[in-house]
Amino acid sequence: MINVTIEKKLKGYHGQQVIKVDHQFTAGSVTKIYGPSGSGKTTFLKVIASLTKPEKGRIVVGGITWFDAEQKIDVPTQKRNVGFVFQQYALFPNMTVRQHLEYATTDELWIKRLLLLGKLDTLQTHKPEYLSGGQQQRLAILRALATRPKLLLMDEPFSAIDPKMKAELMAELSVLLKEMEITTIIVSHNPQELDGWATDELVFE
Numbered sequence: 001m002i003n004v005t006i007e008k009k010l011k012g013y014h015g016q017q018v019i020k021v022d023h024q025f026t027a028g029s030v031t032k033i034y035g036p037s038g039s040g041k042t043t044f045l046k047v048i049a050s051l052t053k054p055e056k057g058r059i060v061v062g063g064i065t066w067f068d069a070e071q072k073i074d075v076p077t078q079k080r081n082v083g084f085v086f087q088q089y090a091l092f093p094n095m096t097v098r099q100h101l102e103y104a105t106t107d108e109l110w111i112k113r114l115l116l117l118g119k120l121d122t123l124q125t126h127k128p129e130y131l132s133g134g135q136q137q138r139l140a141i142l143r144a145l146a147t148r149p150k151l152l153l154m155d156e157p158f159s160a161i162d163p164k165m166k167a168e169l170m171a172e173l174s175v176l177l178k179e180m181e182i183t184t185i186i187v188s189h190n191p192q193e194l195d196g197w198a199t200d201e202l203v204f205e
Contacts, residue, residue: 035204
């Protein structure tokens with residue numbers, strides 16, 4: 001169970017606004033987050049991952065406090081065991097597909113499974129500049145999964161993937177997430193694509 005009750009100031013198009021979230025995420029659930037551009041969806045993911053700090057509130061995961069503004073508790077990113085799929089992929093230009101995964105894990109069987117999942121097994125020696133946008137996006141997803149996170153944060157993870165590949169990938173991801181009991185939070189500009197997959201939703205206004 002993940003309990004998030006936070007307030008975070010956000011500089012928006014219409015001056016400063018405040019993101020206020022009070023939500024409980026069930027362990028192993030898939031939650032879709034949607035709302036207008038600039039409403040703070042990406043910032044919210046970054047708050048959970050400790051990439052930015054809220055001014056008020058608490059984040060409690062599995063009974064462990066990750067963040068508490070009043071108590072000045074802030075568990076660092078590397079200790080939160082979070083996988084993050086960034087909207088701009090954030091891949092390493094000098095690393096091959098395989099090296100991206102080896103950077104996160106030494107488990108060869110796990111690497112092979114991920115490469116097959118993302119259909120990148122024939123592109124293991126390619127660097128990001130030689131991959132299409134959809135291939136780069138799939139690699140970003142695989143890298144986020146490589147550490148076997150208990151919490152997966154995904155920011156527009158399927159935007160560059162063609163419909164057929166997206167459907168196949170989502171079906172296989174669904175099996176994997178359930179198998180590993182990974183709690184998943186997905187920001188999407190197209191929440192309908194997650195219908196039947198997501199078990200919860202959070203709307204930003």
